[in-house]
Amino acid sequence: MTDTSWSLPDDIDAVRDALVAWYEDDHRSFPWRETDDPYAILVSEVMSQQTQLGRVVAAWEAFLDRWPTANDLADADRSDVVGFWTSHSLGYNNRAKYLHEAAKQVTTEYDGEFPETPDELQNLQGVGPYTANAVASFAFNNGNAVVDTNVKRVLYRAFDVPDDDAAFEEAASELMPGGESRVWNNAVMELGGVACEKTPACETAGCPWREWCHAYEIGDFTAPDVPTQPKFDGSRRQFRGRVISILKEYEKLPLSKLGPRVRVDYGGDHGKEWLRELCSDLEDDGLVELESADGDENGECVARLRR
Structure with a gap:
């Protein structure tokens, strides 16, 4: 029996557009990708x-x-x-x-x-x-959604699809835009091959699904073919994920209130400037917006999740 306890994001068109745009902007060049x-x-x-x-x-x-x-x-x-x-x-x-x-x-x-x-x-x-x-x-351009080991890893991490072949098939089919198997299957395999490898490269590869990714949010990158959790505790990637997760709960937060929620030892070397730099990186990636609080003479900075 297929596990139906999972679901894809409501804004599935945005998910699709983000992946295709990422792939078309820059991908590995292989000669067989240049022919039909x-x-x-x-x-x-x-x-x-x-x-x-x-x-x-x-x-x-x-x-x-x-x-x-x-x-x-x-x-x-x-x-x-x-x-x-x-x-x-x-x-x-x-x-x-x-x-x-x-x-x-x-x-x-x-x-x-x-x-x-x-x-x-x-x-x-x-x-x-x-x-x-x-x-x-x-x-x-006449195929079905591809489901290989890399794609299963992506679906498992990003959308919490269970380790079940029928569930993977269903999720992959639902995600693929109709009549676009050529670009879509190339793109989703590229995602698994360069960004969502066994050791993920979320930031360095500019993964386009970070905004929706369950693994990125909670910091657990295990997968069917990755039974051992890669080193994550205390990493920059962990704190980036916490910022995204916290901002999903609030419309916006001043950095002074966001910081203690991101890490219990907020302050000192890991205080305001550290958090501002972290959020600036997320802003550069198009995930977060930073703005000055209205009427705040102290120049308090407010972070919000980009929609």
Whole structure:
């Protein structure tokens, strides 16, 4: 039975827009992200199953130089394909055999045209649900929401989705904007790959979901694939999360009242200037607004959560 004790934020359009804008502003550059050729994308997906993406680039480019189309690969000698796979340390040789067979299917069973839906793509040799969905998404913008280990980690942390496959599928599907599987699946996988890794990089990667993230709010970044809590107590990230959590409870707070709520030892080296700097960082990230209190001759600063 699916766990239904979780829910996504009410402002789901803002959540979607924030992620897509973050991805489109700056993301890792891989050549297969610059094409919608289903053959080239299939090759990249099969190669990436056991190999780090940085190493895949050179192998992918060399493979396509040698066999630029599915027809070229279908006409190749299988031993040459397997030999290429081995020489580039791309994992199990069976994947090379399956890729070769899939190319033959495309040329003989589909008249050289790739099928375009996840279900149809699974008819190709060695193409499982994940790979089929990736090709449908990135080549034809016709896929479902991707759910891999990185995406599960993001959903678990950000929206408190339980460690349940059905719940992950439901949450991922609800989040994805209709008809935008290409950009969305790229974006959410990028989020899990650079910002919400096993050790999160919330600030340095500029995670666009900090405003809504449950883990960021409470400071617990465990996940299904991260059973041990990364060092967090006393970190700057912890206090940033506390500021966000506290400001969610109030319309606004003067720093003099916010500080003692953020840390019990507020004062001295961790007093007004420390808190102002912390809030300024959050303001730079677009999460908090700082303003002078009306009529306050002492220049008291007030913090509010940006909406």
